[in-house]
Amino acid sequence: MATASDTPVLDTLAAMTVDSIERCHMDERTLLLTRVAALVAMDAPAISYLAHINPAIKADFTVEQLQDLLVAIAPVVGTARVMSAAGHIAQAFGVAIVLAEAEAEAIAQAEADSRGAS
Structure with a gap:
């Protein structure tokens, strides 16, 4: 039986992420x-x-690499998704800074x- 937690959803997501990383060879x-x-x-x-x-940040991922990623996938996912992602990424950085x-x-x-x- 699982132990009780104040954050069961976050705990589950964290466990899924850890499991995925452990099983991935990238x-x-x-x-x-x-x-x-x-x-x-x-x-x-x-x-x-x-x-x-x-x-x-820990992987030394740069803004230029993020831009390259968005450029590379734009023809596949489309302009609207790339622009939406850029806004969401900017919001996430704002929250991270706060x-x-x-x-x-x-x-x-x-x-x-x-x-x-003292």
């Missing part, structure tokens, strides 16, 4: 390109791209609090 960059291409093809929302930002800033502020506050308690 290098990190190819896997990311494939996943992002699939997201573009299905007109995924920004939140779907958000899940791929940290892995892309989350990173909030995390940095929380860390700075915790450090300030610990210095004040």
Whole structure:
């Protein structure tokens, strides 16, 4: 029996992703390109791209590579999907930046609090 969780949907998605990565023999960059291409093809929302930002950063995935991907798949998926994806990717980066800033502020506050308690 599975253990109870406050985030069962996120836990399931994370487990599916880990299982997929463990069973896939693609290098990190190819896997990311494939996943992002699939997201573009299905007109995924920004939140779907958000899940791929940290892995892309860790794999040194560049903006130029993302642009090349969009150019490469545009004839197959069409202009509307590529433009929609560009907007969703921009939204995902905006959310990622806000989350990173909030995390940095929380860390700075915790450090300030610990210095004040010393």
